[in-house]
Amino acid sequence: MTDVFHRPADWRIVPERRVFEVSWDDGQVAEYDWEQMRRACPCAYCSGEGGYRGNVNEATTFSEKQTTLTEVHPVGRYGLTPVWGDGHETGIYTFKMLRRAAGLE
């Protein structure tokens, strides 16, 4: 297994299909379903931290706003932060995490 650190070459929000599309620097293109992406939000509020369980799990029901991706901002050189329709924007999705979620190394 190589330890190459891949970055997105480009990304776009595709509202017609409610997916987030990332074109990686190695030519791979991955799509992320908005709801699955929101459910995987890694912020402390959603996924918990330390002994705190977090507010989101497999059974969580989201509103349409909560699963509507409105903007995506880069975070340093290692990740990105989605801005959701309800204003939630505290999750930092690392490139590593996104690659793994798409089944890419």
Ligand SMILES: [Zn+2]
């Ligand atoms: Zn969150």
